[in-house]
Amino acid sequence: MKSQAGLFSADSKSISSPFLVMMRKEVADQLHSLRFIILAALILFTFFGSMYVSMANISKAIANSRDPDRLFLYLKLLTTTDGSLPPFHIFVGFLGPLLGISLGFDAINSEQSNGTLIRLMAQPVYRDSLINAKFVASLIVISTLFLSLNLLMIGGGLMITGVRIEPSEFIRILCFVVLSIIYVSFWLNLSILLSVKFRQTATSALTAIAIWLFFTIFYQILVNIIIKAVLPDPNMLSQEQLISYNGIVMTFLRFVPSQLYTDATTTLLMPSVRSLGPLTMEQMAGAIPSPLSLRESLLVVWPQVSGLIAATVVCFAVSYYIFMRREIRT
Template structure:
């Protein structure tokens, strides 16, 4: 009988094994508890301040109540999408920094590759299984938010909000996938798990904290005095700074989630007064929002695919000894 499964049997078994090992580990349980607690705290603050927000007639996004739960905050703690920008890389790094070197140091890698399975099945399982767990986690948090909102407020969910939440979920999964593929790549390069973990965390800290500081430090001395240049030239310099910051994955994720969760956002860069004149503060369609963030989406996806391709190349060429 012809096998109609898209996933081969060895790959399916390896994915189940990786999911089971992640779920039973204390490292994963602690990370899940941390993310759930922070997201619940953000949702609590968003709920407490939601009545003031939805009654604001000057806010064009006030009708998107459930999107406000992901972006609203009283400045005491960051909103949910900002927390995910900070914690999602840690989740991807924690699930992948010892994906290969732990198997090699434990002596189980030679046993796995000696079985009738391909090497790429092993690497794909190390990548697909954590993404499945992350997808279920993020989807559960969003569904929990929707359920609590329906029970407490009794407001129906619009299709525009459903589509945008699905888009937000997909962007978050791709963002975690980038850091996961980077962590897997480092686990292949370095023999010790501590070295790969510290390297991945160092890269994350550099792009999240220090990279904007470096860009401002390098570019600011070359910006002329705004009193002696035109408005268009001044905006061009700021656009240059923003484009350099977009070399950071966290900036790409921030731009993408901002446009998806805030339908009234029409531009992710500096806007001149001539462009603002006559612009109506109305929400954009989901298609228009996606067109705005299409470079950011392709950038994150390309970075994830590049890291995984390098990991695949190195792992397939590695000589595995007992």
């Protein structure tokens, strides 16, 4: 990372707003970094691949009279697949953590290892302006990327199909963008926390990737092993006991950020999803297979969204607290 010590010269505007100066520089550094270009190209490649598969199968999805979501054309572009490639929100659930980790794993410790942190703190700069600028700059980059991709999808769908997007669809897509930004921001704040905690960039990067791999692959395996060892065999349970069994499994799985993100995006992009847990026959009796309104879908996913927001805020608060209290030496 380039030195930031020379950013604050005699220019009064720079001195009066050091946060904005550092934020602009961080945005420029992120956009020109090779790792961001590679990950952005990978996300762009998966986006175009998913859109191509969706466009090729959109006519079949709309013609399916049994699908209550067939009238939501632009939501179908984000969820339709023929099995060759996953939908785009599945790709975001997998590649989003890598994007957040790549933007934050060396946010603080690289400045310290390069010797620029002590010189930067010697300037008339509040210490919290640095970590806030790191986070806000990465958040701007992430928001611009996901908003641009979804607006590109809407524009491409409008040009190809000629169908006008409904306001409810547009709001659902915007909610999907916001949810994706929150999800990636959690991993961004986690990597910033590790960057503050560890002095070596390699250590913080490997620790963040290890946490991501644990929650993505090994956590579900561990939960299934423990559940099978503690609870009785599901084949020997009644319907009510089986529903309770599945509810316990889903409760443990929802400690994983990717599961919260998947549940929330599935409900937002598929309005016919009425519940994220198992339902009894009594609960399903008399239910009309029709899409939920936007307000009802938001009420269904609010626990997942609030969980992601809480985890993001906690990671940022802990990193903020540690960085504000640490002693910076040469």
